Amino acid sequence: MGAGHGHKLHYHGHSVVHRAPAHLKVASLLVFMLVVVATSRTWFPVFGVYLALLVAVIAASKVPPLYIVKRMVVEVPFVVFALLMPFVATGPRVDVLGLSLAEDGLLAAWGLLAKGTLGVVASLTLAATTEPRDLLAGLERLRVPHQLVQILGFMIRYLDVVTEEMRRMRVARESRGFSARSVRHWPVVARSAGALFIRSYERGERVHLAMLSRGYTGSLTPGATTPGATNATPTTAAPSSTTPGNHA
Amino acid sequence: MSTPVLDVRGLAYAYPDGHQALFGVDLHVHRGERVALLGPNGAGKTTLVLHLNGILAAGAGSVSVSGLPVTKPNVQEVRRRVGIVFQDPDDQLFMPSVRDDVAFGPANLGLRGEALERRVREALDKVGMVDFADRPPHHLSFGQRRRVAVATVLAMEPEILVLDEPSSNLDPASRRELAEILRGLDVTVLMVTHDLPYAFELCPRSVVLSDGVVVADGATYDVLTDDALMSAHRLELPFGFDPRTIGSPSAG
Ligand SMILES: Nc1ncnc2c1ncn2[C@@H]1O[C@H](COP(=O)(O)OP(=O)(O)OP(=O)(O)O)[C@@H](O)[C@H]1O
Ligand SMILES: [Mg+2]
Numbered sequence: 279m280g281a282g283h284g285h286k287l288h289y290h291g292h293s294v295v296h297r298a299p300a301h302l303k304v305a306s307l308l309v310f311m312l313v314v315v316a317t318s319r320t321w322f323p324v325f326g327v328y329l330a331l332l333v334a335v336i337a338a339s340k341v342p343p344l345y346i347v348k349r350m351v352v353e354v355p356f357v358v359f360a361l362l363m364p365f366v367a368t369g370p371r372v373d374v375l376g377l378s379l380a381e382d383g384l385l386a387a388w389g390l391l392a393k394g395t396l397g398v399v400a401s402l403t404l405a406a407t408t409e410p411r412d413l414l415a416g417l418e419r420l421r422v423p424h425q426l427v428q429i430l431g432f433m434i435r436y437l438d439v440v441t442e443e444m445r446r447m448r449v450a451r452e453s454r455g456f457s458a459r460s461v462r463h464w465p466v467v468a469r470s471a472g473a474l475f476i477r478s479y480e481r482g483e484r485v486h487l488a489m490l491s492r493g494y495t496g497s498l499t500p501g502a503t504t505p506g507a508t509n510a511t512p513t514t515a516a517p518s519s520t521t522p523g524n525h526a
Numbered sequence: 527m528s529t530p531v532l533d534v535r536g537l538a539y540a541y542p543d544g545h546q547a548l549f550g551v552d553l554h555v556h557r558g559e560r561v562a563l564l565g566p567n568g569a570g571k572t573t574l575v576l577h578l579n580g581i582l583a584a585g586a587g588s589v590s591v592s593g594l595p596v597t598k599p600n601v602q603e604v605r606r607r608v609g610i611v612f613q614d615p616d617d618q619l620f621m622p623s624v625r626d627d628v629a630f631g632p633a634n635l636g637l638r639g640e641a642l643e644r645r646v647r648e649a650l651d652k653v654g655m656v657d658f659a660d661r662p663p664h665h666l667s668f669g670q671r672r673r674v675a676v677a678t679v680l681a682m683e684p685e686i687l688v689l690d691e692p693s694s695n696l697d698p699a700s701r702r703e704l705a706e707i708l709r710g711l712d713v714t715v716l717m718v719t720h721d722l723p724y725a726f727e728l729c730p731r732s733v734v735l736s737d738g739v740v741v742a743d744g745a746t747y748d749v750l751t752d753d754a755l756m757s758a759h760r761l762e763l764p765f766g767f768d769p770r771t772i773g774s775p776s777a778g
Contacts, residue, residue, distance in 0.1 A: 411662065492679070
C-alpha cells in the first residue's frame with residue numbers, strides 16, 4: 279500500500295497556492311479556523327461563503343478534489359459522533375423522516391460537521407500544497423518556539439523510517455505464517471509494537487550520538503543555509519541561538 | 527615521527543551493565559595513513575570508535591588526537607578533529623534537506639553565511655552529490671545516503687576520518703565509487719570493516735582487534751596472508767579472493 283516515498287499528504291505542483299510563502303499559508307489557515315469556529319452555527323449562508331472560498335483556493339492549487347476527499351477519512355470519528363448527537367440530546371423534538379430527533383442535537387451536529395469539515399479541508403489543502411520542509415521554515419518565521427519546530431522536524435524525518443520499519447516487521451511476521459485475523463492475535467501485535475518502540479528509542483539514541491559527533495551542543499541553527507536566505511537567516515538566527523545560552 | 531593524529535594507550539572500557547568490551551588497546555595512527563580496523567563481530571571495534579571523539583569516556587588508559595587529550599573540556603575541539611561516519615546513514619542524516627544536513631556540523635562550529643555555503647558545496651562536491659543539495663535525505667538511495675553521510679563529516683574538515691563499515695549494504699558499483707572518493711581524499715582514514723578485499727584495496731596498514739585487544743598490527747598484505755592469525759580470530763577471506771595472487775598493492 280502507498281507509493282512508499284514522499285509524504286502522503288503532499289501533492290506535487292507549482293500553482294500559486296504551492297508557491298505562496300509557507301508562513302502566510304499557516305497564518306491564513308489559523309485565521310480561517312478561528313473565524314469559522316467563532317461563527318454562530320445558525321448563520322447558515324455564511325458557511326456557504328466559507329466553503330466557496332475553500333473551493334476557490336483548491337481550484338487555484340490544481341489539487342484534484344478527489345485527492346482531498348479521499349484524505350478526509352480522518353474526520354470519520356467526528357461524523358459518527360455528530361450523527362449520534364440528535365438522538366442522545368434532550369430538549370424539544372422534531373420529526374425527520376418519522377424519527378423523533380432533538381432540535382438542539384440536530385443543530386449541534388450540524389455545527390460540528392460544518393466547522394469540522396471546513397477545518398479538515400483547509401488543513402488538508404495546506405498539507406497538499408506545502409512541502410514539510412517549507413512548513414517548518416514557515417513556522418520558524420512565525421516565531422513558533424524553536425524547540426517545538428525542531429521536534430516537528432524530527433517527527434517528519436523519522437516518520438518514514440519508523441513506518442517502514444513497522445512494515446518490514448509486519449512482512450517478516452506474515453512470512454512466518456502469522457496474520458492478525460482475530461482478537462486472539464493481538465498480544466503478538468502488541469509485542470511487535472513494543473519491539474518497535476524500543477528500536478525507535480535506540481535509534482533516537484544513535485541519532486543523538488551522531489549529532490554529538492558533529493559538535494551538537496543543544497541548539498540547532500535554524501535554516502543556516504536555506505537557499506536564497508543566505509544573509510537574512512543567519513543574522514536573525516544568531517541572537518535567538520545565543521540568548522538562551524546567556525540566560526541559562 | 528611527529529605526534530600521531532591518533533594516540534590510544536592502554537584503553538580499557540566496560541559498559542554500564544558490567545560487560546567489559548576493551549582490555550588495554552594501543553593504537554597509533556600517523557598523518558596521511560589509511561588504516562583498516564578488522565576483527566570479528568563483538569570484538570569491540572565500534573566501542574573503540576566511540577572513544578575516539580569522547581562519546582564514551584575511557585575507563586582506563588587515554589586517547590589523544592594530535593596531542594590533545596580526549597577529555598570533557600576538550601570535547602568540542604576533539605569532535606572537530608575526528609569525523610565519524612556511522613554505519614547506518616539514517617542515524618546520521620536527520621535534517622529536511624541534504625544541504626541543511628551537511629551544514630549542521632560546520633554550523634555547530636560557528637560557521638555562518640557565505641563561508642558555510644562554501645563549506646557545504648565543497649563537501650558535496652567531493653562526494654559527487656552537489657546536484658542533490660535540495661533533496662530530502664530520506665528520498666535518496668542507500669548508496670547516495672552513505673555518500674551524503676561522508677559529506678556531512680567532511681564538511682567539518684576533520685584531521686582524521688573514521689568510518690564504521692563504510693561498504694556495508696552498498697552495491698558493487700557504489701562500493702567502488704566510495705573507494706574512489708576515499709582514495710581521492712587528502713585526509714587520514716581509520717576504517718572499520720568486515721570487507722577484507724576493501725581493506726586490502728584501500729588501506730596499506732591493518733589492525734586486528736579481537737576480544738577487546740589488538741592482536742595484530744601491520745601491512746594489510748601480511749595480515750591477510752597470515753593464515754594462523756586469520757583463523758584464530760574468525761577472519762575469513764571471501765571465496766576466490768587471494769591477496770597472494772594479486773600481490774602487494776601499490777601503497778597510497
Ligand atoms: N550498549 C552496550 N551495553 C553493553 N554491552 C555492549 C553494548 N554495546 C556493545 N556491547 C558489547 O561490547 C562488545 C563489543 O561490541 P562492539 O559493538 O564494539 O563490537 P564490534 O566489534 O563493533 O562488532 P560488529 O562487528 O558486530 O559491529 C560486544 O560483546 C557487545 O555485546
Ligand atoms: Mg560495530
